[in-house]
Amino acid sequence: MRSRYATYANVSPVELRVISHPLVSHKLSLLRDRRTDSPSFRRLVEELVMLLAYEATDQIRVEPTEIETPIQKTLGVRLSKPRPLVVPILRAGLGMLDGMTRLMPSAEVGFVGMVRDEETLEPFTYAERLPRDLSGRQCYVLDPMLATGGSLAGTVQFLVNRGADHITCICLIAAPEGIERMRNLLAEVGVPCTLVVAAVDERLNEVGYIVPGLGDAGDRLYGRAE
Numbered sequence: 769m770r771s772r773y774a775t776y777a778n779v780s781p782v783e784l785r786v787i788s789h790p791l792v793s794h795k796l797s798l799l800r801d802r803r804t805d806s807p808s809f810r811r812l813v814e815e816l817v818m819l820l821a822y823e824a825t826d827q828i829r830v831e832p833t834e835i836e837t838p839i840q841k842t843l844g845v846r847l848s849k850p851r852p853l854v855v856p857i858l859r860a861g862l863g864m865l866d867g868m869t870r871l872m873p874s875a876e877v878g879f880v881g882m883v884r885d886e887e888t889l890e891p892f893t894y895a896e897r898l899p900r901d902l903s904g905r906q907c908y909v910l911d912p913m914l915a916t917g918g919s920l921a922g923t924v925q926f927l928v929n930r931g932a933d934h935i936t937c938i939c940l941i942a943a944p945e946g947i948e949r950m951r952n953l954l955a956e957v958g959v960p961c962t963l964v965v966a967a968v969d970e971r972l973n974e975v976g977y978i979v980p981g982l983g984d985a986g987d988r989l990y991g992r993a994e
Contacts, residue, residue, distance in 0.1 A: 796966045800980065809988045813867065820964050860912045905931070915976055921949065942967075
């Protein structure tokens with residue numbers, strides 16, 4: 769039986785899916801708890817991403833293939849080519865990669881490093897490892913927190929510029945401000961984009977943290993690395 773999800777304001781260009789499932793809510797609650805240590809946080813992120821990825825891949829492209837069971841030949845399906853591409857946004861998105869690739873081990877993996885220019889306030893790419901031509905590719909972007917939305921929207925635009933024609937973003941939590949900015953920034957991209965999250969929180973605070981949120985996901989995954 770499919771997990772339930774709520775679709776909010778299904779308006780082009782971004783479809784928002786908030787996953788409603790007891791296990792999703794349970795694991796997210798543990799992630800929010802400040803007492804959860806980094807090893808437990810990493811494990812919970814992996815488990816939660818697998819649950820979100822199940823919902824996020826419901827439109828993944830497959831093609832028929834003949835297989836042979838111990839009894840007889842029959843028809844099954846396999847992932848279509850070109851293979852889907854999983855794109856974590858550095859660094860916090862790396863913490864979501866294992867959960868995604870455990871569910872979809874045959875996918876290819878690329879990386880994008882995106883930060884905001886403090887003068888122009890626009891996102892720019894400081895590192896990337898992606899195919900030059902993404903024509904016909906379904907892309908799955910991983911970023912734990914959708915706060916202001918600039919980095920995630922910038923990554924989506926970057927993929928569209930390379931030819932991607934179907935993009936799904938998976939986040940643990942999102943702020944309403946980030947969702948709205950995503951929709952504004954991607955209004956003209958012309959490519960379907962789905963945003964799958966475990967929860968939409970209340971708001972951003974004065975320093976750009978999601979409230980109630982779960983803190984800095986990168987720091988909680990890997991430490992402050994100062």
